[in-house]
């Protein structure tokens with residue numbers, strides 16, 4: 001088979017849509033979606049690896065495509081059932097984050113609240129792909145979902161993970177793998193959202209994480225060495241190897257408040273180049289929207305994904321606080337110290 005990325009770029013169906021080698025059988029399910037089944041599974045896991053939910057986040061697409069090609073060629077063993085997804089092929093072809101609306105705000109049925117578009121229909125298709133995949137396995141299967149992204153802006157933490165709302169602690173093996181993938185920080189949501197990982201966690205109890213693996217660049221311009229830890233950890237996982245014993249432990253943050261754009265009057269009081277995890281002291285006016293004002297409530301809050309150019313009703317930024325009990329135990333230089341040294 002031609003590789004997944006070239007096929008998806010061409011918007012073509014492969015001539016041969018299924019096959020097998022000494023390790024696995026594979027099936028082309030839909031545009032940008034391939035399911036792989038090991039002939040001799042060594043773990044009882046069902047793994048979803050998605051990328052390109054935002055079409056211009058190219059590095060993870062290149063990384064996943066390379067792994068998919070090696071699997072299909074029979075060059076990599078496969079330990080578990082695996083679903084590989086390129087999320088938004090139409091936007092990818094235009095090198096845009098999205099065409100009409102951000103797909104990663106549409107999951108959990110929220111696509112129904114958006115005007116009908118190819119992207120709203122794609123969100124439904126992506127929900128169904130995960131549902132079909134997880135439900136076709138046994139009940140005892142351990143479900144994981146890794147959704148790979150790159151951030152729009154620079155960041156005080158180059159690589160970090162965002163985990164959906166969950167009422168109990170995350171399994172240690174999952175957190176250990178995220179450390180091995182080179183994540184410097186983990187952000188824990190405290191409320192539901194329209195992301196793909198929130199959907200897979202809440203509907204299918206998957207261990208789900210949105211991985212932000214650096215800054216978005218054009219196809220062919222990515223420095224893939226930046227992604228080497230994530231690439232190695234993903235390959236090890238797919239082959240059924242243990243990882244993470246000697247990885248450094250990420251700092252932890254939790255979401256304290258969301259800044260929402262409510263109207264055309266919305267003003268975000270941050271510059272275009274404010275980095276993710278920039279710290280703001282208590283009382284700082286962060287944004288205003290008519291009568292509504294967003295201030296820093298705690299002693300120190302850190303901004304994540306500030307973006308004033310979102311549609312009304314959507315998230316224009318998240319404010320985080322540190323998980324002090326966790327972070328004080330880590331003998332690491334804090335982001336505050338790095339920011340002080342830089343200013």
Ligand SMILES: [Zn+2]
Nearest residue numbers: 054057149150
């Ligand atoms: Zn993204």
